[in-house]
Amino acid sequence: MSNRSDVLSPKLSRHLLTISDLSREGAIHILDTADELARVSDAPIKKLPTLRGRTVVNLFYEDSTRTRISFEAAAKRLSADVINFSAKGSSVSKGESLKDTALTLQSMGADAVILRHSASGAAHRLAQWTDGVVINAGDGTHEHPTQALLDAFTLRKHLKGARGEDLSGVRIAIVGDILHSRVARSNVLLLSLLGAHITLVAPPTLLPVGVHDWPVEISYDFDEAIGECDAVMMLRLQMERMKSAFFPSAREYSRLYGLDRERMKKSKKNPLILHPGPINRGLEISADCADDVDSVILEQVANGVSVRMAVLYLLLGGSHE
Amino acid sequence: MAIKAVLSSADIDRALMRISHEIVEKNRGSDEILLLGIPTRGTYLAERIGIAMGKAMGKSSSEPIPVGTLDITLHRDDLRSKPPRALTPTRIPGESIDGKRVVLVDDVLYSGRTIRAALDALGELGRPALVQLAVLVDRGHRELPIRADYVGKNLPTSHDEVVRVSIAEVDGEDFVAIVGANQYE
Amino acid sequence: MSNVEKIANKPIVIQSAYSLEGKKVDLRIESGVISDISEAGSLKASDVDVINAEGLQLLPGLVDLHTHLREPGREDAETVRSGSAAAALGGFTAVHAMANTEPVADTAGVVEQVVRLGRKAGYCDVFAVGAVTQGLNGAQLAELGAMAHSMANVKVFSDDGKCVFDSLVMRRALEYVKQFDGVIAQHAQDPRLTENAQMNEGVVSARLGLAGWPAVAEEAIIARDVLLAEHVQARLHICHVSTAGSVEIIRWAKARGIKVTAEVTPHHLLLTDSAAESYNPVFKVNPPLRTERDVQALRTALVDGTIDIVATDHAPHPKESKECEWSEAACGMVGLETALSVVQESIIESGLSNWKTIAERMSTAPAKIGRLTHHGLGITKGAPANIVLYDTAARRTVSEIRSASKSMNNPYFDRTLPGQVMYTFLHGNLVVAKGDLVNPL
Numbered sequence: 047m048s049n050r051s052d053v054l055s056p057k058l059s060r061h062l063l064t065i066s067d068l069s070r071e072g073a074i075h076i077l078d079t080a081d082e083l084a085r086v087s088d089a090p091i092k093k094l095p096t097l098r099g100r101t102v103v104n105l106f107y108e109d110s111t112r113t114r115i116s117f118e119a120a121a122k123r124l125s126a127d128v129i130n131f132s133a134k135g136s137s138v139s140k141g142e143s144l145k146d147t148a149l150t151l152q153s154m155g156a157d158a159v160i161l162r163h164s165a166s167g168a169a170h171r172l173a174q175w176t177d178g179v180v181i182n183a184g185d186g187t188h189e190h191p192t193q194a195l196l197d198a199f200t201l202r203k204h205l206k207g208a209r210g211e212d213l214s215g216v217r218i219a220i221v222g223d224i225l226h227s228r229v230a231r232s233n234v235l236l237l238s239l240l241g242a243h244i245t246l247v248a249p250p251t252l253l254p255v256g257v258h259d260w261p262v263e264i265s266y267d268f269d270e271a272i273g274e275c276d277a278v279m280m281l282r283l284q285m286e287r288m289k290s291a292f293f294p295s296a297r298e299y300s301r302l303y304g305l306d307r308e309r310m311k312k313s314k315k316n317p318l319i320l321h322p323g324p325i326n327r328g329l330e331i332s333a334d335c336a337d338d339v340d341s342v343i344l345e346q347v348a349n350g351v352s353v354r355m356a357v358l359y360l361l362l363g364g365s366h367e
Numbered sequence: 368m369a370i371k372a373v374l375s376s377a378d379i380d381r382a383l384m385r386i387s388h389e390i391v392e393k394n395r396g397s398d399e400i401l402l403l404g405i406p407t408r409g410t411y412l413a414e415r416i417g418i419a420m421g422k423a424m425g426k427s428s429s430e431p432i433p434v435g436t437l438d439i440t441l442h443r444d445d446l447r448s449k450p451p452r453a454l455t456p457t458r459i460p461g462e463s464i465d466g467k468r469v470v471l472v473d474d475v476l477y478s479g480r481t482i483r484a485a486l487d488a489l490g491e492l493g494r495p496a497l498v499q500l501a502v503l504v505d506r507g508h509r510e511l512p513i514r515a516d517y518v519g520k521n522l523p524t525s526h527d528e529v530v531r532v533s534i535a536e537v538d539g540e541d542f543v544a545i546v547g548a549n550q551y552e
Numbered sequence: 553m554s555n556v557e558k559i560a561n562k563p564i565v566i567q568s569a570y571s572l573e574g575k576k577v578d579l580r581i582e583s584g585v586i587s588d589i590s591e592a593g594s595l596k597a598s599d600v601d602v603i604n605a606e607g608l609q610l611l612p613g614l615v616d617l618h619t620h621l622r623e624p625g626r627e628d629a630e631t632v633r634s635g636s637a638a639a640a641l642g643g644f645t646a647v648h649a650m651a652n653t654e655p656v657a658d659t660a661g662v663v664e665q666v667v668r669l670g671r672k673a674g675y676c677d678v679f680a681v682g683a684v685t686q687g688l689n690g691a692q693l694a695e696l697g698a699m700a701h702s703m704a705n706v707k708v709f710s711d712d713g714k715c716v717f718d719s720l721v722m723r724r725a726l727e728y729v730k731q732f733d734g735v736i737a738q739h740a741q742d743p744r745l746t747e748n749a750q751m752n753e754g755v756v757s758a759r760l761g762l763a764g765w766p767a768v769a770e771e772a773i774i775a776r777d778v779l780l781a782e783h784v785q786a787r788l789h790i791c792h793v794s795t796a797g798s799v800e801i802i803r804w805a806k807a808r809g810i811k812v813t814a815e816v817t818p819h820h821l822l823l824t825d826s827a828a829e830s831y832n833p834v835f836k837v838n839p840p841l842r843t844e845r846d847v848q849a850l851r852t853a854l855v856d857g858t859i860d861i862v863a864t865d866h867a868p869h870p871k872e873s874k875e876c877e878w879s880e881a882a883c884g885m886v887g888l889e890t891a892l893s894v895v896q897e898s899i900i901e902s903g904l905s906n907w908k909t910i911a912e913r914m915s916t917a918p919a920k921i922g923r924l925t926h927h928g929l930g931i932t933k934g935a936p937a938n939i940v941l942y943d944t945a946a947r948r949t950v951s952e953i954r955s956a957s958k959s960m961n962n963p964y965f966d967r968t969l970p971g972q973v974m975y976t977f978l979h980g981n982l983v984v985a986k987g988d989l990v991n992p993l
Binding site: 143144145163164165166167168171174185186187188189228231256257290 | 761831
Binding site: 366 | 446454487
C-alpha cells in the first residue's frame with residue numbers, strides 16, 4: 047500500500063470507437079501520455095511491464111500491414127500478448143460472421159480487440175457483442191480515431207511544442223476525397239475539439255451533403271486556401287471514384303487539387319505536409335513534394351506507436367469500475 | 368482536524384543539508400553521482416539536495432550535480448486496482464545511466480513498493496554502477512526487503528495514520544505532519 | 553369475396569364499446585354481419601355470447617395494402633400463416649401480400665397459392681399483389697391479365713422492393729391494368745441515385761460515413777409517374793412515401809385531378825434517421841428513415857388526406873440478416889402487430905387527429921384502392937362483421953408483446969407503446985380474444 051497521491055487520468059469512455067468518445071481534456075491527456083511514452087522508444091530496453099497478462103487481438107478484415115504492425119508494436123512494448131487475425135486464409139474469410147468471431151475472441155479471453163473493417167459502424171457492433179475493450183482501427187468510411195490522434199500529436203509537436211497544449215491558433219487544410227475518408231472525419235472531430243481552424247478543400251462531388259453542419263470552412267480553391275495554412279493534410283485518392291463520376295480524370299484532379307511545388311509557393315507559411323499514407327505519387331502529391339512528405343511520414347510511424355501505446359495504457363492499464 | 372507537525376521548515380532544511388553531506392561522503396565525492404527524484408515531491412527534494420551537494424563539493428554553478436526525475440507509474444504492481452493513473456515525466460540528464468551512481472530521492476519510504484517499481488524502471492534505462500536511496504521520512508511498515516541509505520527522519524507510525532509531506536514548490540510551505548485517520552472529517 | 557366461410561354458432565353482443573364518434577354503443581353480430589348497433593345497454597343480452605367492451609374503442613377491421621409474407625421461398629422469416637396471425641393480432645382483417653417472393657408472384661399459379669394458404673390459415677383475408685414485371689426484372693410485363701382473372705382476383709400490382717424504373721415499361725403497365733380496374737403500386741427509388749445507399753442522405757449520414765439515399769431519388773420518380781398517370785388517364789398508387797418533397801408533389805398532382813393515391817408506413821410517422829447512430833441495423837429500411845421535418849410533413853399529409861392510407865410494409869427478416877454490420881444487413885422492419893399503436897402515438901396522442909379519420913385511413917381507403925368488397929365498409933348495420941375492439945389505454949413495452957411473427961426485427965424494441973388489440977372479428981368469427989389468438993399458431 048502506498049500513500050503516494052494518485053493522480054487519475056481524466057475519465058475515458060470504455061472503448062475508442064469514434065473521436066466523439068473523447069472530451070477535450072481526455073484528448074490532450076492522450077497526447078501528453080504519448081509524449082511520455084515516446085521516451086520509452088528512446089530507451090535501450092523498449093519494454094514496460096504495464097499490460098503484462100493482458101491479451102490484445104488485432105482483428106483486421108482489411109489489409110493494412112502498417113496499422114496492424116503499429117498496434118502490435120505498441121501492445122508488445124507494454125508487454126501485452128498479441129494475437130493477429132487477418133482476413134485472408136482464416137475462418138473470417140470463409141464467411142464467419144462478425145458476431146461469431148467476436149464471441150470466439152471473447153471466449154479466448156481477449157481483453158481488447160482492435161478492429162479494422164470495411165463496414166462503417168462495425169466497431170460499434172462489435173462493442174455490442176464483446177465484453178472486452180474495442181478500439182476502432184478504421185471502419186469503412188466512418189472513422190479512424192488513432193490516426194487522427196497521431197496526426198494531432200505530430201501537429202502539436204511541430205507547431206506548439208509543449209505538454210498540456212491544444213491546437214488553438216493552428217490553421218490546417220484537409221484536402222481530397224473527404225466524402226469517403228474516415229481519416230478526414232476523425233480529424234475534423236479531433237482537430238476542432240483541440241481548437242484548430244480547419245478548411246476542407248475538395249471538389250463539390252467529394253464533399254458530403256451534410257458537411258455544412260461540420261465545424262469547418264469549405265473551399266474549392268486550393269491555391270487560395272493554402273495561403274494561411276500552418277499545415278496541410280493530403281488525403282489519398284482512390285482511382286475507382288472516377289467510375290462513379292466524382293471527377294473526370296486524374297489529370298484534372300491533380301491540377302486542381304494536387305500538391306506540387308507551384309502550389310507550395312502560394313503558401314505564406316511553409317506548411318507542414320501530412321499524409322496518412324500510402325501516397326499516390328503524381329496524383330495527390332507530385333513526386334518532388336513527396337520526398338518532403340516522406341520524412342514526416344517516417345516520423346508519423348514512430349508517433350503512431352507512441353499514440354497507440356497511450357491509448358492501450360489508458361483503456362487497459364487500470365481497472366474499470 | 369488535529370495535525371501533529373513533526374518536522375518544521377527549518378528541520379527539513381537541516382535534514383536535507385545533512386543528507387547532502389552524507390551522499391558526498393559515502394560516494395567519496397564522485398563525479399558520477401546522478402540524483403533522480405520520484406515525482407512529485409521527490410523531484411523537488413532532489414533538486415534541493417543537488418544544489419546543496421554542489422556547494423559542499425565546491426562546485427561552481429556552471430557544473431551542477433545532474434538531477435533528473437523518474438516516473439514509476441508504469442511499473443507499479445497495483446495498476447489494476449484503480450482506473451488508469453496519469454503518467455509523470457521521466458527526464459534523465461546526460462546520455463545514459465550506465466555506470467552512474469544513481470541516488471533515488473523520495474519524500475516518504477513506507478511499504479517499499481514504489482522503490483521496487485523505481486528499480487524496475489531503472490533497469491530498463493540502463494545499468495547503473497550502484498543505486499542508493501535517500502528519503503526525507505521513513506515511516507516503517509516495509510512489505511519488501513528495501514531500505515534507505517539516507518534518512519531525514521525516522522517516524523514510527525501506525526497504519527491508520529497518514530504522513531503528510533508539504534513542500535514549498537508544490538504545496539506552498541515546508542513541513543511534515545502526521546494526520547490521525549480518525550481525525551478526518 | 554369472402555375467404556372464410558365459417559359461420560359462428562351463437563350471435564354475439566358487444567356491450568358498451570366506444571363508436572368512432574366517441575359514443576358508447578352496443579353491437580350485435582349474427583351470421584357474419586353486423587345485425588344491429590344502438591345505444592349502449594339497449595341490446596338484449598339473452599341467448600347470445602356477450603363481450604363486455606367497457607372502455608374499448610370500436611374500429612373497423614384494418615386493411616393493409618402492403619405486407620411481406622415471404623411465402624413462397626423465405627419461410628425462415630415468415631409464412632402466410634404466421635404473418636396473417638400477426639396481422640390479426642394487429643387488428644387487420646385483410647392484408648395484401650407483396651409479390652417479391654421466391655419464386656416471384658408473377659403468374660396466376662403463385663398468387664392463387666398465396667390466397668389459398670391464407671384461407672387455410674384462417675386468421676385474416678389474404679389478398680395477393682401481382683408483380684408488374686416478370687421476375688421483377690423491370691423490362692418485361694408479367695401476365696397481369698392472367699393474375700387479374702385468376703381465383704386470386706388480383707387488382708394491385710407492384711414490383712415493390714424494386715422500382716419500375718424504365719419509363720416506357722411504367723407507362724405500359726399503367727395503361728394495361730385499366731382494362732380490369734387494376735392499379736400499379738410504385739416503389740419510388742431511382743436506382744442510379746441510390747447505388748449501395750444505406751440510409752437517408754443528410755447530416756447524419758455524413759457523420760456516420762454511410763452512403764446516402766437522397767430524397768430526390770424518391771421524389772423524381774413520383775414526379776414522373778404522376779405525369780404518366782395523368783397522360784394515360786390511369787390510377788397510380790405510391791408505396792411508402794417518406795419525404796416532405798414527395799408529399800408536395802402528390803398534393804400538386806391531386807389538385808390537378810390525377811388519380812394518384814399514396815401510403816405511409818407507421819415507422820415513417822415516428823422514427824427519424826438519427827436512429828442510425830447506434831449502427832443497429834434494425835433501423836435499416838427502404839425507403840430509409842428521414843428527418844424530423846419529413847416526419848411532420850407525413851403526419852400532416854395523412855391527416856389532411858394527401859396521403860390516403862397507412863400501410864405497414866411489414867418486412868420480416870431472420871436474425872442473421874440483422875445481426876451484422878449495417879452495410880451487410882437486409883432492409884426492413886416488422887410492423888403488423890405494432891401498427892395501430894404507432895399510429896395512435898404519432899397521430900392520436902400528438903393531438904393531430906381522431907379515431908374516425910384513422911378508421912378511414914386504415915380500413916375504408918385501403919379497401920377502396922384494392923377494390924375489396926367485404927372490407928372497409930365501416931361499422932354499420934348490414935356490413936360484414938370485420939371488427940376490432942381496441943384498448944386505447946393499454947401501455948406495453950414492446951419486449952412484452954408476444955409476437956406471432958417469426959421475425960424479431962422490431963425497431964420499437966426499447967419503447968413503450970400505447971394501445972392493444974383485444975378482439976378481432978373476421979366475418980363474425982372471433983380470431984383474437986382478450987389480446988390473444990383464439991387458435992394459437
